[in-house]
Amino acid sequence: MSRKRVSSLFATSLVCVAFATALLASGAQAALRHFDGTVLSKDSSSKTLRITTEGGSKVTFKINGNTEFERIAGGFSGLRKGMSIEVDAVMSGSGLIARQIEPQSSGGDGGGGRGGNDDGPGHT
Numbered sequence: 001m002s003r004k005r006v007s008s009l010f011a012t013s014l015v016c017v018a019f020a021t022a023l024l025a026s027g028a029q030a031a032l033r034h035f036d037g038t039v040l041s042k043d044s045s046s047k048t049l050r051i052t053t054e055g056g057s058k059v060t061f062k063i064n065g066n067t068e069f070e071r072i073a074g075g076f077s078g079l080r081k082g083m084s085i086e087v088d089a090v091m092s093g094s095g096l097i098a099r100q101i102e103p104q105s106s107g108g109d110g111g112g113g114r115g116g117n118d119d120g121p122g123h124t
Contacts, residue, residue: 016033019088022066029081032058033087033088033089033090033096034086034087035053035057035086035089036053036054036104037053037054037085038051038052038084039051039080040081041081042079047063047076048060049076049098049101050061051087055082062094062095062097062098063098064097067098068100069101070101070103071103072102072103073103079101083088084103084104085103086102086105088100
């Protein structure tokens with residue numbers, strides 16, 4: 001193979017790798033969804049949490065070992081029916097998986113700059 005051809009193949013490969021990396025990174029960021037709502041129920045045996053969003057939708061989240069509980073004493077066991085919470089979750093093949101759960105802030109955008117409510121796909 002000529003040196004020019006090898007150089008061209010290498011440059012093309014680098015562009016492809018950069019493009020694929022950008023797609024994966026933007027997809028991972030876009031997958032994180034934010035929900036504000038009230039605890040409706042939880043199931044300790046299936047490790048699921050159900051909330052009613054501020055928009056009135058009912059949403060179920062799976063809880064796993066990667067779920068972080070911020071300022072909720074006892075973690076999953078500290079969640080109570082009627083508690084106002086914020087949930088950041090990602091969609092997986094088996095449903096929404098909660099990544100972070102914390103008590104809902106009392107005004108504005110919660111001071112976290114996230115703002116808004118996500119009642120599911122298509123809502124921002």
